[in-house]
Amino acid sequence: xxxxxxxxxxxxxxxxxxxxxxxxxxxxxxxxxxxxxxxxxxxxxxxxxxxxxxxxxxxxxxxxxxxxxxxxxxxxxxxxxxxxxxxxxxxxxxxxxxxxxxxxxxxxxxxxxxxxxxxxxxxxxxxxxxxxxxxxxxxxxxxxxxxxxxxxxxxxxxxxxxxxxxxxxxxxxxxxxxxxxxxxxxxxxxxxxxxxxxxxxxxxxxxxxxxxxxxxxxxxxxxxxxxxxxxxxxxxxxxxxxxxxxxxxxxxxxxxxxxxxxxxxxxxxxxxxxxxxxxxxx
Numbered sequence: 001x002x003x004x005x006x007x008x009x010x011x012x013x014x015x016x017x018x019x020x021x022x023x024x025x026x027x028x029x030x031x032x033x034x035x036x037x038x039x040x041x042x043x044x045x046x047x048x049x050x051x052x053x054x055x056x057x058x059x060x061x062x063x064x065x066x067x068x069x070x071x072x073x074x075x076x077x078x079x080x081x082x083x084x085x086x087x088x089x090x091x092x093x094x095x096x097x098x099x100x101x102x103x104x105x106x107x108x109x110x111x112x113x114x115x116x117x118x119x120x121x122x123x124x125x126x127x128x129x130x131x132x133x134x135x136x137x138x139x140x141x142x143x144x145x146x147x148x149x150x151x152x153x154x155x156x157x158x159x160x161x162x163x164x165x166x167x168x169x170x171x172x173x174x175x176x177x178x179x180x181x182x183x184x185x186x187x188x189x190x191x192x193x194x195x196x197x198x199x200x201x202x203x204x205x206x207x208x209x210x211x212x213x214x215x216x217x218x219x220x221x222x223x224x225x226x227x228x229x230x231x232x233x234x235x236x237x238x239x240x241x242x243x244x245x246x247x248x249x250x251x252x253x254x255x256x257x258x259x260x261x262x263x264x265x266x267x268x269x270x271x272x273x274x275x276x277x278x279x280x281x282x
Contacts (some may be wrong), residue, residue, distance in 0.1 A: 009063050011149055047151050053077075056090035063100035063107075065224055066240060068091075075230040077217070079257045083205050084281045090254040094244040096122075101246055104129065106163055107173040108190040114234065116144050117193045120226040121162040123171075127215050131169035133237065137165045139147035141187050145194040145235035145270025156260055156272050160195025161185065162225035164208040167215060193227045194235050194270055195258040202282060207241050210250060219245040228255070235270035 053073055059065040066089070068072075074089070101124050109119035123129075139159045149155045163171075166186035170177045173188045183189050195204070211223050223243040227236035233256065244254040257266075257280075264275045 004127050021176060053087065054091060056095055056253070058095045062097070063222065063224075064121055065122070065226070065242075066095055071228060071240070073225065073239060074228045076253050077255070077257075079237075079259050081277055081279045082281060083201070083257070083258060085259065086135045086254050089240060089242070089255050089270075092251075093221075094242040094251050094253045094255055096224060096242060096244045098222065098244055098246050100124075101220055101222055104177045106168065106169075106185070108173075108188070111190060112231060116229055116234065116236075116280045117162060117190060117227050120224050120234075121191060122222065122224045123168065124162045125167055125211070125215060125221045125223055127218055128170065128177075128214060129167050129169050129184075131166050131216050132182060133166070135183040136165065137183070137186055139187055141189050141192050143189070143192045143194050145233075145267075146238075147194075147270055147272070150196075154196045156263060157270075158195045158197045158200040159192050160200045162191050162193065162227065162239075163223065164204075164211070166208060167211050167223065183224045185212065191240050193239075195239070196258055196263075196265075198260045199239075199256050199258050204239070204241065207243070207252060207254060207265070210252065211243050214243075214245050214250040215281040217249070218276075219247060219249060221245045221250060224281050230267065233267040235265060237267060 017114055053070060057067040058072045059067050103128050104124055106121060106123040108121050109117070112118045129157045141159060143159060149157055163185060165186055168184040170179060171185055172178045172181050172270055211221055214221055226240040227241060228238045230237050233259050238255050238257045240255050244251050261280045261281050262274060262276055262278055264278055265272050
């Protein structure tokens, strides 16, 4: 009887040990899986600047665009040396409404009370709007925060077009298509802002090129550009560009920082200062 009781006791201890071991294995596996999922989620999170402008809300207009709240979020983004020159907005998806395309035209917003182009210009484009580059003329409009490039020989400033010259052939300054006007929009105060040469020539041209190529392929496109100002500053912090084609072949939504390698700006007045530590990741 004593031997039988000892056997039963050993048997119970063995079963208990197996149960404890099984609990440890299950718990350890769950902990590892949970940790892996957390690490995976962290690795998939966008940068802080991208998080600010994800899940954008659409403006209350007939053709879309960003809400005032989202424009404010963009205005509050601070560029830091070494950052990328642009970030995606709304996961790079346009908030423009395709059904709004009715007539080939550009809707130019009026200047604000500081004479800034601080509101969206929206273009309803078709293939005939691809401009002949040979018809460019000298620009003479000075937008807010404009300064001459002649002082040190380095080109820092550009008169940046909201709706690019290269995709606005035939559009007059009222935004209507005129077949007698084969030049693109050039010296229109409602379509210009002080932009860094880097932002204009190296970055914005990438997205304007996408629009131009899509037009050459026969697409109809809505293209919108919105300079983003912070408070009453006279120089824009950046520009929101977005476009969508009616056949969905083109769709982007980006925010370009108005920055220049080796220079920093006082956005209150646009004045530049040399800073060799300013790096812009193209």
